[in-house]
Amino acid sequence: MTDIFERILLLKRSSVFSKIQTEDLQIVAQSLELASYSKGDRIFDIDDDGDLMYIIQQGCIGISTHNDPTIREFIVTLKAGDCFGEMNLLDELPRSATAHVIEDAALLCLHKEKLHGLIVNYPELSLGILKSLSIKLRETTIMLQQCNSELEK
Amino acid sequence: MALGRGTADALFFKRYGIDYLPVMYIIVSVTLCLSSLLYAALADRIPAEKFFKYLFSILAILLIGNWLAISETDSGLSYPLYFIIYEVASELLVIHAAHYFSQNFDTLQTKRLSPVIMSGAQIGAIFGGIFLATASHLVGVQNIILIWCLLLSLSLLIITIRHRQTGPSPYYRAGYKSNNKIEQSVSDIKEGLSLLKHSNLLRAMSFSLFFMVITFYVMSYSVNRIYTDTFTSEESLTAFFGVLSAVNSVAALFIQLFITNRLIRRFGAKKINLIFPITSIFSYLALLISFALPSAIMASFNKDALMIAVRNPVRNIFFSALPDNIQGRARATSIVVVMPIALSLTGALIWIMQSFENPVYLIALGISSALLYLYYCRQTNKAYVAEMVLHLKKKLFIPETDKRINTGTHDKELLEELSLSLTKKNTLTVDLARYITTYFPFNANQLILNNIDNTDKATKDEIIHLLGKNYTKELHFYLKSEINTTDIHLKHTILTTLFESRNTDSFSLITDSLNSDSPRLQAAGIYGCLIFDDENSYEKAISVWTELTECNHINSRLASLELIKCINTSNSDHTLILDNYKIIISNLLKSEQYRALKLTLINLQNWPEDKFDEISELIYETYKRTPPCIRLLCIKVCHLMSDYMQLLFMQEVLEDNSQLVRDQAVEKLITSESYSPTDLVKWITTYNKGSPRSQLSVLKVLQQHNTSKQLMKDIAIAKAKDAQLITKAIRIISVDPRKKSIPSLELLNYTLTDRRQQIIDLTLFAMHTLEDPNNIDVVRAGIKSHNPRHIANACEVLLNLNEREIADILIDIFEDLNHKKNEISYNEAKDFSCTLDILLWCSKRLDPWLQCCSLNAKDLYVQ
Incomplete structure (x- = not known):
């Protein structure tokens, strides 16, 4: 399977791009840039400015919200097909977490400007982003509930 | 309930008298x-199971009190009382059962379980009927009341045990507790009545x-009169009621399980809605011919059978067309207002x-009301689809279609x-000016010119272009007053508009324009000279024009472009100019400047020759590297390309990412007469060329060109069948075990x-x-909504539209989507025997992206 087909399938499987037709995903796939990271690297740190979102093609990424970016305590670990970094492309605030490479990773990056252009052309993309944000919000709520119940114990 | 029905009727008719039935x-x-x-x-104050207990x-x-009254006293009032108790209890229990289900199951569960529950009720009625037929002689009719009581206690016990194990009803939510619930119910009924004014469906229903x-x-009343006259003792009447109830319940159960849904699916709810009124008319006719037992049984x-099995499910379908928030109040209004008034x-x-002591009058009353019933069923049918469309529109936020400006009083x-x-x-x-000039051409110029000073120069420029199409005295005076403006572009527009008006007092402006330093004003002067055919300045004009086309400065070249429309190929003076233009255009098409x-590209549309082969590849290249608005213009000039290049170009533009570009491409195909609408229909149906989105563009253009209904129907059927075939292909690939190993x-x-x-779209x-x-x-919006209800x-x-053949194919697809199966049916296997068949089928299709995906998959699948 050639690279472009692999990318399209990866995008189609991801929560953000699943609503877009495979034919249109060709353009998105062509807009992606490949970046490789080694185990132990940090993709971005908390409070960094960011203009890229990432889709994991291969490898494993840990997300930490600790103020010290060197501390590897993950609130969630992401695997192939997962997306991250899309939040601050929309709210334009600094990164809310640090992304650590747990296993050697190949990431597909999408630039903010390209994402904005895609959203204008494909409104379905906004639904996908909303869906992924909603999932994250739910996960955070569950995590908060667990923390609360542990504190009460 | 079957025991109650049989005994209440028999006891009342035999011991009290059927003559009092109307009372x-x-x-x-x-x-x-x-x-x-x-x-x-009271119902929503406590959980439904608790209310059931009460x-x-x-x-x-x-019932026990009534039984005691019947057994121990000679009071005749016990029988009408028992009759009333049964009638009211049967209604309330049915309503409360529905309420109980809604508190224990969600909507989907209720929908799925309701056939089982209804069948259970029918089976109960069958057993009740058999019991009545066999036991009434043995135990006595009045004692069956105690058995009914026993069965009620059993039901109570089952509900109590169930809720002791599972807790209260999961979907019970205590209603708003106002001080006066009766007042609230009355106000709900009033609201229900006011809904009748707004909903045609509700009114007709x-x-x-x-x-x-x-x-x-x-x-x-008529049949009971016959039964009471035919069966002399209350035991024989009760036994007959038992047999009748059992037989009718078996028939109702059979029809409900095996026929009703098929009939609704085959003919639609609207036609089935007419069955009960029509059979009622026939029943009355039978009674009219013979007021005897056979007609009464019919x-x-x-x-008792057709109404339950056919009429009730259809009425529920019609109710579901109403929005959820209306349904409750509508049903309440039916029970509390409509039914009681009709019954009284x-x-x-x-x-x-x-x-009158003649049943003919009674039958005449029945036939009259049955005919009116039929009439209002037809009215209900008419309102049904319109109501669903109306509510779907509201739910899916679909605006009403644009109302064209009429020439009436609102103007x-x-x-x-x-x-x-x-x-x-x-x-x-x-935009406002455009709107006014289109719809109010007589008032436009005066109105717009009065306000033109509020706008900037660029806007003035555009507005003058617009007003020039309807040249008036007011515009002429305005243009003359503005001629000395310092803005070159505005002045150019003013001059061009004045020249185009051919008003002789603009003649003097030609020489000044030709002598100007500005290429744009010079171009305007040349234009004026050619329009007025001015012999005195002709030589000067040709000389300036040649200079403009030979000048290397971009502004001169761009200014000269608008004069392309003035080239006359038979005029020898224009030959050199035409050659110069060929060089200019070839260079400008390579430009990166938007x-x-x-x-x-705009001015190239006025090219004086049929072909301009030299620019074929340049247009193709320009198309590939530019945004949609420029790509649109490329299509408008593609007729100048060589035939071969044009063919290649059109194949590519039909698959353009932009819908506007694709639409323009199809429009070009039709206007260039390279394809007739019939060819384009074949393109979509017989050859099935291009992706669905390019076919959509073709369809849009066909629609604009008023293609016949038959051709459109052919397209719709071909596409629906194609979607059906794709559905089968998807199912076969989905169950292929190699799917997981071959991405x-x-x-x-x-x-x-x-x-x-x-393709469905x-x-x-x-x-x-x-x-x-x-x-x-x-x-279209409902199907795309992803909401099961919509x-x-x-x-x-869709099922209620005229085109049933197409609707049936589409419904078949939607049903397939809702009932995902893991086996491949015989019909599916007939079209494709395996995944490889599908891969070959897809790779032969003339849909570039699907072909690409299938070829890629085929290579890996056959390895």
């Missing part, structure tokens, strides 16, 4: 109205219910008819409103799923010409 109808109607109001006021307990106490009640109860079958009226009318108000908007400095001025490209197969499956959606789009476009838009309603609208 009972009136009393029952009042009691029913009051008890329903009381029920509505209902069962009260009913059991009343209420009228049909009203006449249905009269039809039903007149028939009921009428009983009609009212029936009682009164039968009372009057009785005095003046609209014009005043538009004029007011013009006085404000805003970005909409050009404005230069745009102006070149390309998964991608192909995604692509096929996208294609199915697009194409089918519906083609149906625009065949049906009311508003309805089709609603169906999809179901959209399918229902």
Whole structure:
């Protein structure tokens, strides 16, 4: 399977791009840039400015919200097909977490400007982003509930 | 309930007298109205299972009391009392059972379980009927009341045990507790009545219910009169009622399980809605011919079996077309207002008819009400689809279609409103001006010129272009007053407009323009000279024109472009200029400047020759590297390309990412006469060329060119069948065990799923010409909504349209989507024997992206 087909399938499987037709995903796939990271690297740190979102093609990424970016305590670990970094492309605030490479990773990056252009052309993309944000919000709520119940114990 | 029905009727008819039945109808109607109001006021205060306990307990106490009264006293009043208790209890228990289900199951569960529950009720009725037939002689009719009581206690026990184990009803939510619940119920009923004014469907349904009640109860009275006369003892009458109830329940169960859904699926709810009124008319006709037992049995079958099995499910379908928040109040209004009024009226009318001592009058009343019932069923059918479309529109936020400006009385108000908007400095001025010049050409120039000073120069420029199409005295004076403006572009527009007016007092401006330093004003001067055919300045004009086309400065070249339309190929003076233009255009098409490209392509549309082979590849290259607005212009000039290049170009542009570009490409195909509408229909159907989105563009253009309904129908059918075939292909790939190990197969499956959606959309789009476009838009939006309720309603609208052949294929696809199976059916295996078949089929299709995905998957699949 050639690279472009692999990318399209990866995008189609991801929560953000699943609503877009495979034919249109060709353009998105062509807009992606490949970046490789080694185990132990940090993709971005908390409070960094960011203009890229990432889709994991291969490898494993840990997300930490600790103020010290060197501390590897993950609130969630992401695997192939997962997306991250899309939040601050929309709210334009600094990164809310640090992304650590747990296993050697190949990431597909999408630039903010390209994402904005895609959203204008494909409104379905906004639904996908909303869906992924909603999932994250739910996960955070569950995590908060667990923390609360542990504190009460 | 079957025991109650049989015993209440038999005891009342035999011990009290059937002549009092009409009076009972009136009393029952009042009691029913009051008890329903009381029920509505109390039902949502406590969980449904608890309310069931109260209902069962009260009913059991009343029944035992009644049995004691019948057994121990000679009071004749016990029988009508028992009759009323049964009638009210049967209604309340049915209503409360529905309420209980809604508190214990969600909507989907209720929908799935309701056939099982209804079948359970019918089986109960069968057993009850058999028991009545066999036991009434043995235990005595009045003692069956105690058995009914025992069964009620058993039901109470089952509910108590169940809720002791599972807790209270999971969907119970305590209602709003106002101080006066009765008052609240009355206000709900009032709201329900006011809904009748706004909903055609609800109004028609209420009228049909009203006449249905009269039809039903007149028939009921007639057949009971025959039964009472035929069976002399109360035991034999009860036994007969038992047999009748059992037989009718078996028939109702059979029809409900095996026939009703198939009939609704085959003929649609609207046609099935007419069955019960028609069979009622026939039943009355049978009674008219012979007022005897066979006709009565036939009428009983009609009212006790057909009504339950056919009429009730259809009525529920019609109710579901109403929004959720209306349904409750609508049903309450039916029970508390419509039914009691109809029942009282029936009682009164039968009372009057009785005095004639001839059943013909009674039958005449029944036939009249059945005919009116049929009429209102037809009205209900008419309102049904319209109501569903209306509510889907609201739910899916589909706006009403644009209302064209009519030439009626509203014009003046609209014009005043538009004029007011013009006085404000805003970005909409050009659009407003365009609107006014289109719809109010006589007032336009004066109105717009009065406000033109509020705008900037660029806007003035555009507005003058616009007003120039309808040249008036006011515009002429305005242009003359503005001629000395310092803005070159505005001055150019003013000059050009003045020259185009051919007004002789503009003649003097030609020489000044030709002598100007500005290339744009020089171009305007040349244009004026050619328009006025001015011999004195002709030589000067040709010389300036040649200079402009030979000058290397971009501004001179761009200024000269607009003069392309003035080239006369038979004029030898223009030969050199034409050659110069060929060089200019070839250079400008390589430009990276958006404005230069745009102006070149716009003016190239006026090229004086049929072909311009030299620029074929340049246009192709320009198309590939530019945004949609420039790509659109490339299509407009593609007729200048060589034939071969044009063919290649058109194949590519039909698959353009932009819908506007694709539409323009198809428009070009038709206007260039390289393809006739019939060719394009074959393109979509026989050859199935291009992706669905390019086919959608073809369809749009075909629609604009008023393609015949038959051709559009052919397209819709072909597309629906294509979507059906793709659905089968998707199912076969989905169950292929190698799908997980070959990602390309998964991608192909995604692509096929996208294609199915697009092709369904194409089918519906083609149906625009065949049906009311508003309805089709609603169906399209409903199907895309991903909301099961909206999809179901959209399918229902589809089923009720005229084009049943297409609708049936589409519904078949939607049903397949809802019932995902893991086996491949015989029909599917007939089209494709395996995944490889599908891969070969897809790779032969002339759909570039699908072909690409399938070839990629095929390579890996055969390895």
